[in-house]
Amino acid sequence: MGVYAIHVLNALLYSSVLFLIAGGLSLIYGVMRIVNLAHGNLYALGAFVTAWAVGRAAEAGAPNAVLFALLPVGAIAAAAVGAVIESTLLRPFYKRAEEYQLLMTFGLLMILEDLIRLVWGPNPLTATNVYAALGSISIGGDRYPGYNLVIIAVGFLAAVFLRGFIYRTKFGVLLRATSQDKRMASALGVNVNRIYLQAFTLGCFMAGLGGAVVVPSQSAVLGMGVDALVLAFIVVVIGGLGSLEGALAGALIVGFVREAGVTWFPEIELAVLYLIAALVLLVRPAGLFVRASR
Amino acid sequence: MNLLSAQGLRKAFGDNRAVDGVDFNVKQGEFLALIGSNGAGKTTLVNLLSGLLHPDAGQIIFDEHDVTGWSAYRRIKAGIARSFQIVNLFDRLSCADNVALSIFSREGKTETLGTLAARDRPVWDESHEVLRCFDLDRHARMPAGAISHGERKLLDVAVAYALRPKLLLLDEPTSGVSTREKAPIMDIVSSIVRSGGIAVVIIEHDMDIVFRYSERIVVMHQGSVLADGTPDQIRQNEVVTSTLLGASETADAPFASSDHAGS
Amino acid sequence: MSQVAGFLRGRRAWAAAWIVPVSALLLAAPYLFDPFQTLTLTYGLIAAIGALGFNLLLGYTGLLSFGHSAYFGTGTYAVAFLVKYLKITSMELLLAGSVLASAIVSVLFGYVCVRYTRIFFGILTLALSQVLWSLAFKFFWVTGGTDGLRVPTPKLLGLAPTDDKIEFLAHRYYYYVLAIFAACVLIMWVVVHSPFGKALQAIRDNETRAEFIGIRIRRYRLIAFVISGIFTGLAGALWGPLNGLASPDILVWTFSGEIVFMTVLGGFTTFVGPIIGAVAFTYLKTYAVGFTVYWQLLLGTVLLVLVLALPTGITGTIQQAAARLRRSI
Numbered sequence A: 001m002g003v004y005a006i007h008v009l010n011a012l013l014y015s016s017v018l019f020l021i022a023g024g025l026s027l028i029y030g031v032m033r034i035v036n037l038a039h040g041n042l043y044a045l046g047a048f049v050t051a052w053a054v055g056r057a058a059e060a061g062a063p064n065a066v067l068f069a070l071l072p073v074g075a076i077a078a079a080a081v082g083a084v085i086e087s088t089l090l091r092p093f094y095k096r097a098e099e100y101q102l103l104m105t106f107g108l109l110m111i112l113e114d115l116i117r118l119v120w121g122p123n124p125l126t127a128t129n130v131y132a133a134l135g136s137i138s139i140g141g142d143r144y145p146g147y148n149l150v151i152i153a154v155g156f157l158a159a160v161f162l163r164g165f166i167y168r169t170k171f172g173v174l175l176r177a178t179s180q181d182k183r184m185a186s187a188l189g190v191n192v193n194r195i196y197l198q199a200f201t202l203g204c205f206m207a208g209l210g211g212a213v214v215v216p217s218q219s220a221v222l223g224m225g226v227d228a229l230v231l232a233f234i235v236v237v238i239g240g241l242g243s244l245e246g247a248l249a250g251a252l253i254v255g256f257v258r259e260a261g262v263t264w265f266p267e268i269e270l271a272v273l274y275l276i277a278a279l280v281l282l283v284r285p286a287g288l289f290v291r292a293s294r
Numbered sequence B: 001m002n003l004l005s006a007q008g009l010r011k012a013f014g015d016n017r018a019v020d021g022v023d024f025n026v027k028q029g030e031f032l033a034l035i036g037s038n039g040a041g042k043t044t045l046v047n048l049l050s051g052l053l054h055p056d057a058g059q060i061i062f063d064e065h066d067v068t069g070w071s072a073y074r075r076i077k078a079g080i081a082r083s084f085q086i087v088n089l090f091d092r093l094s095c096a097d098n099v100a101l102s103i104f105s106r107e108g109k110t111e112t113l114g115t116l117a118a119r120d121r122p123v124w125d126e127s128h129e130v131l132r133c134f135d136l137d138r139h140a141r142m143p144a145g146a147i148s149h150g151e152r153k154l155l156d157v158a159v160a161y162a163l164r165p166k167l168l169l170l171d172e173p174t175s176g177v178s179t180r181e182k183a184p185i186m187d188i189v190s191s192i193v194r195s196g197g198i199a200v201v202i203i204e205h206d207m208d209i210v211f212r213y214s215e216r217i218v219v220m221h222q223g224s225v226l227a228d229g230t231p232d233q234i235r236q237n238e239v240v241t242s243t244l245l246g247a248s249e250t251a252d253a254p255f256a257s258s259d260h261a262g263s
Numbered sequence C: 001m002s003q004v005a006g007f008l009r010g011r012r013a014w015a016a017a018w019i020v021p022v023s024a025l026l027l028a029a030p031y032l033f034d035p036f037q038t039l040t041l042t043y044g045l046i047a048a049i050g051a052l053g054f055n056l057l058l059g060y061t062g063l064l065s066f067g068h069s070a071y072f073g074t075g076t077y078a079v080a081f082l083v084k085y086l087k088i089t090s091m092e093l094l095l096a097g098s099v100l101a102s103a104i105v106s107v108l109f110g111y112v113c114v115r116y117t118r119i120f121f122g123i124l125t126l127a128l129s130q131v132l133w134s135l136a137f138k139f140f141w142v143t144g145g146t147d148g149l150r151v152p153t154p155k156l157l158g159l160a161p162t163d164d165k166i167e168f169l170a171h172r173y174y175y176y177v178l179a180i181f182a183a184c185v186l187i188m189w190v191v192v193h194s195p196f197g198k199a200l201q202a203i204r205d206n207e208t209r210a211e212f213i214g215i216r217i218r219r220y221r222l223i224a225f226v227i228s229g230i231f232t233g234l235a236g237a238l239w240g241p242l243n244g245l246a247s248p249d250i251l252v253w254t255f256s257g258e259i260v261f262m263t264v265l266g267g268f269t270t271f272v273g274p275i276i277g278a279v280a281f282t283y284l285k286t287y288a289v290g291f292t293v294y295w296q297l298l299l300g301t302v303l304l305v306l307v308l309a310l311p312t313g314i315t316g317t318i319q320q321a322a323a324r325l326r327r328s329i
Helices: A002-030 A039-059 A065-071 A073-093 A098-120 A128-133 A144-167 A172-178 A181-189 A192-213 A224-239 A245-265 A269-283 B042-050 B073-077 B095-108 B121-134 B148-163 B179-196 B205-211 B231-235 B238-245 C002-010 C009-014 C021-034 C035-060 C067-084 C091-113 C118-138 C165-193 C195-203 C207-211 C218-245 C254-268 C275-292 C297-308 C311-326
Strands: A136-139 A142-145 B002-011 B016-029 B033-037 B055-063 B080-082 B166-171 B199-203 B216-221 B224-229
Touching: A002 A039, A002 A142, A002 A144, A002 A172, A002 A192, A002 A224, A002 A245, A002 C297, A039 A065, A039 A073, A039 A098, A039 A128, A039 A192, A039 A224, A039 C035, A073 A098, A073 C297, A098 A224, A098 B199, A098 B238, A098 C118, A098 C254, A098 C297, A128 A144, A128 B238, A128 C207, A144 A172, A144 A192, A144 A245, A144 C009, A172 A192, A172 B199, A192 B224, A224 A245, A224 C118, A245 A269, A245 C275, A269 C118, B002 B042, B016 B042, B016 B199, B016 B224, B033 B042, B033 B179, B033 B205, B042 B080, B042 B166, B042 C002, B055 B073, B073 B080, B080 B148, B080 B216, B095 B148, B095 C195, B121 B224, B148 B166, B148 B179, B179 B199, B179 B205, B216 B231, B216 B238, B216 C254, B224 B231, B224 B238, B224 C195, B238 C165, C009 C275, C021 C035, C021 C165, C035 C195, C035 C218, C035 C275, C067 C091, C067 C118, C067 C254, C091 C118, C091 C218, C118 C254, C165 C195, C165 C218, C195 C207, C195 C218, C207 C218, C254 C275, C254 C297, C275 C311
Parallel strands: B033 B199, B033 B216, B080 B166, B166 B199
Antiparallel strands: A136 A142, B002 B016, B002 B055, B216 B224
16 A cells, blocks of 8 residues: 555655646746746756755755755745846847747757856756655655655645635736736736736746755756756646646646656656647647636 | 528627528629628628638528538639738738739649749739739739738738639728728729629728629628618618617718728 | 840849859868868758758748757668668668658658647647657667667768778768758759748738638648658758767757757748758857857857847848848948
8 A cells, every 4th residue: 555655645746846847837828928948947947056055054064954944045046047037038029929939048948058067067966965854754664755745745835825826816816917918907007027027937936946845855967957848848738838727737647647657667658748748739739727718 | 693692690609699590692793792880790701601610500502502511722712702801911922922822822833842933924924914903013022011001901802803703702891991092992893893793792881882882782780681782772771770870860861981990 | 035134134143143152162172171171061061951941841831840850860760770670771772761751750740730830839849859759768679778879871872981981971971961952952942932832931921811812721831841851851861870870869859949049040031041050050069069068058148149139040131231231322
């Protein structure tokens, strides 16, 4: 029984991180109609900044509590970089064809990839102290790393928080209004530029948080951003671009399919995911969970 | 002999019954105006006839074929062509290119990859001839996006005309054009289609145009046909005048010219 | 006859005059440059064939594919498989095999993709190319996995390669590629100037209008997609023996991004833009990689500047500058 519980937990773990990344991507698209190809690199940035901060603090002898408190710095860094990117580089492109945005974000991807290498070098960074600090717990007779539960919890909390944020706060209303009809919102006095900045920053924060929270259990390694982006794409294709519920559902589907694949069909694991994405695009191009109107 | 006859056409968008049980026919070479207030269902009807939309119910017979289930492609090959309320042209291509494309398509030549389009003299000669008929030949080399709005409306009609259709559906061919320019546009259109024996259905809001050029007027209101007759018959039809203008107008007042944007 | 005379008198004749010195340069290249330069040029010409195919979709049909690595990789792997499993050594047969393989893959993928446009089209092409990448990765006992498959130099027109491999590649292989490049340029030139090519541009400019003059949008897009895939597959096939190795790197989506990059660099609004962009990008990347380990930073910045300031690329910008010059005279 413990084995199955562990598989479920692994799937949830994967889904949590994916939700954070894909949710950010979807949020940005939903509000701004931009597909940010560099989004994965903000996830990577979050991972590197957190690993670096935790590593330095650990060297300085900081206690575990401080190390845990430092985890979110990656998310904050990603958000800050996102804010700079949006206000300087993205803004000129809103009036232009969306193909140019794709190109521009692709250029950003290349730049961020090498900036990370420039700052932190080619070797992976780890934050294993944090991981080890929580030891392992017993699940049905098997041991399971305690830290993994933290990741699942963060993902869950993020989903709950975002739902409340988007649907119950004034900012959320403005966000939804702008995403549905930007011109109308603007005519009603909404500062669309500011909403865009905030939405983009929030999306990048989520991606960075994904990286920050996952880095103790994996390491921060070059190329993780590029890999993550494709997976995020699969999630939003399945769940629907622009829908947070879709990102959650898509993340869960991908997480569980991948876990099943890794366990029983390791050869075709990745290919199955891409094929599912292609199938969904064929049958329901807007995604499985997006409402018809947009 | 009816070129086109449609019975019992229905099309709804959710609760909105845009076309609600419409019978509609057009004779060979007839010049028919389709009028009605905004939301009457005129553009939807044209969309159903041209194949942009498929009806929920009803039948369309064109040139003795049942075209109800036919794609737009088949209908165009059968002889139905249209222009659009918002001008649809190939903006980056020249005016000559725009018309030539209709001709290439009509001749089935658009499927050829191995010959140079520029070498096909007959197509370009015909394209220039069509442009000349529409008084656009001085713009032959200009991109379609660069000419004036009125000229673009004419080009839109020219592109449809170059398909040598039997039935031309024109959705507001003079909308957005200044009053001064409307008559010249309609003069060109009506003389060309009359000399070619082409049946025309135009959606129009400008009543001067409607009464001046059409032989027959069909009035639509909230998805149904309200009246169908010659301009004189429509002018004297009290139901029509009160529905379209409201009860405050007197029965013998002539139709006011109205320039509505949108349908 | 009067057409030729008119052409020679016209502006277009002078604009096209640059073809003569460029062709002379290309023909004499192995004698003018050292082998390394010639090899770089060969890579550039191969990339140009791929970009030419890619731009049929982007510049002429208005579809931005982010998955063209799929066809390039299919071409390369087809050559590798034919050599390894069927022991074929004739380059002509290898090319035929790759063209067939790329055609099949592009028909399959294209059938699915052309039902969509814009962002969804791009994402779908990306997802499908990643399917191939992951297959190449995972089925390592067939594809060699991350190590890849070796691609030995084949026989060109029945003649076995000489012992001096570098000399062979920089000389005979270069002319082989040049000949195929010239043929591809000619074929593509005819295609885009044919009635079909005009129809593609119509679809690009206004899908609705194109449909309502009787053009079957999906069918034409699919045909363009397959031609595009075949050209890019051919490029991949030529690339295999030159690189000596087929690996999943040429299937990954960021490689598709490079194809887009080079086309936009040269200018996707002109016929020669992709060719110039491909050659320029090849040189740019070769020197960047040799110059610094942070070559992605360099190239990424170039792309940013390009998209911000010179969106019509090298050729588009030159065209606009020339037009302004003409107006001010």
